[in-house]
Amino acid sequence: MSDTALRRRQSARASFARAAALVILAFAVLWTAGPARADIRVTDVMGREVTLAKPAERVLLGFYFEDYIAITGPGAIDRLAAVSLHYWKGYRPRQYEAYLAALPKIADLVDVGDVDNGTMSVEKIVAARPDVAILSVGQIQYLGASAAQIEAAGIHIVAVDYNAQTVEKHVASTLVIGKVMGTEERAGRLARAYQAAVDDTLARVRAAGAAGKPKVYVELGQKGPREYGNSYGKGMWAGVIDLVGGANIAAGQVANWGPLNPEYVISARPDAIFVTASEWMGMPDAVVMGFGVDPALTRERLRPYLERAGWADLPAVRNGEVYAIYHGGTRSLYDYVYARFMAKVLYPQAFADVDPRAELAAYYKENLPISPDGEFMLRLEPGS
Incomplete structure (x- = not known):
């Protein structure tokens, strides 16, 4: 060679x-x-596309606190950096206290302000250094052009929406949070359970027959019996009434929400009355119920409504169909429980085997770190 x-x-x-x-x-x-690791590509409920390198580790949560905790699972609070505190502590103070007792780290979360009071602060959001801001559609609309400043700081904004009160948006919001947090299996289970519960509710209502829909009146129970509180012509409790096959006496009377004329309520002769209640302990005349509230106090605050002029002759009052229902019982992943409670009032035979209280307890036991300690739906029994 x-x-x-x-x-x-x-x-x-x-x-x-x-x-x-x-x-x-x-x-x-x-x-x-x-x-x-592949990038996580998320399309939120506003159709905005967001790409994450990994599941969020530091989150700013603007709303839907219990839904976020249920979807994220154990360690949900450890991954929170900031919240809009007013929408939790301000609206549901005793619910907040129950979570604070179970998860003390909540006390360390940064409060970035809120939309209602015009205090939501871009500077506070950026300073909290979240990876992702999970906000309601309304909060993003409030931020407007300021949202670009948040995104310019490297913070991804993701929109979710349980306020729309549609199965589609509930499911989509749940899956979005699951994808952002890396808990897609858990989110999928919750979304399927929600869809199944609503489907079962609709099937039972259809089986009960749509003819002669019971007439329903819902009133926000903050002001007490001397002054009529808001009712709902569209959205919020109106959406629940529509879902469960009731005839909403506020439909066409108020655009979204507002008080009805007392004479009109009497003339409409509702078959069922629901006064919404919550942990409004600072309001002396409000109907209160929820976490840690004695049901006897709920009944005590509700009973004077029956003494309003003309109410004694209403079918709902004569037949003992007057109820208190938790005002926070809409626009969440377990709002089907409250819909089923209302549906059972309207169509008792079709829902004879449904126990909404037990369903609420089961949801908490399976998905949340606290128990629903208190009454969240009750009937004012005649003579009670």
Whole structure:
């Protein structure tokens, strides 16, 4: 073999050895690093596309606190950096206290302000350094052009919407949160359970027959019996009445919400009356119920409504169909429980085997770190 041929063969062997070494090194790196993580691509309920490198580790949560906790599961609070506190502590103070007792880290969360009081602060949001801001559609609309400042700081904004009160938006919002948090299996289970509960409710209502829909009156129980509180012509409790096959006496009387004329309520002769109640302990005349509230106090605050002028002759009052229902019982992943309670009032035979209180307790036991300690739906029994 000539010297030239020998040098060529040696060079080829060296090149092969270097290539083999690179291949081995590449496999070693892949073995050490594990499989490459694909980007997480999320399309939120506003159709906005967001790409995350990994599940969120620091979250700003604007609303839907219990839904976020249920979807994220254990460690949900550890992954929160900031909240809009007014929408939790302000609206549901005793619910907030129950979570605070179970999860003390909640006290350390940054409060970024709220939309209602015009205090939601871009500066506070940026300073909290979240990876992702999970906000309601209304909160994003409030931020407007300021949302660009948040995104410019490297914070992804994701929109969710349980306020729309549609199965589609409930399911989509649940799946979005699950994808952002890396808990897609848990989110899928919750979304399927919600869909199934609503489907079952609708099937029972259809089976009961739509003819002669019972007439329903819902009133916000903050002001007490001396002044008529808001009713709902569209959205909120109006959406629940529509879902369960009731005839809403406020439909066409108020655009969204507002008080009805007392004479009109009497003339409409509702078959069932629901006064919404919550942990409004600072309102002396409000109907109160919920976490840690004695049901006797709920009945005490509700009973004077029956003494309003003209109410004694209403079918709902004569037949003992007057109820208190938790005002926070709409626009959440377990709002089907309250819909089923209302449906059972309207169509008792179709829902004879349904126990909404037990369903609420089961939802909490399976998905949340606290128990629903208190009454969240009750009937004012005649003479009670």
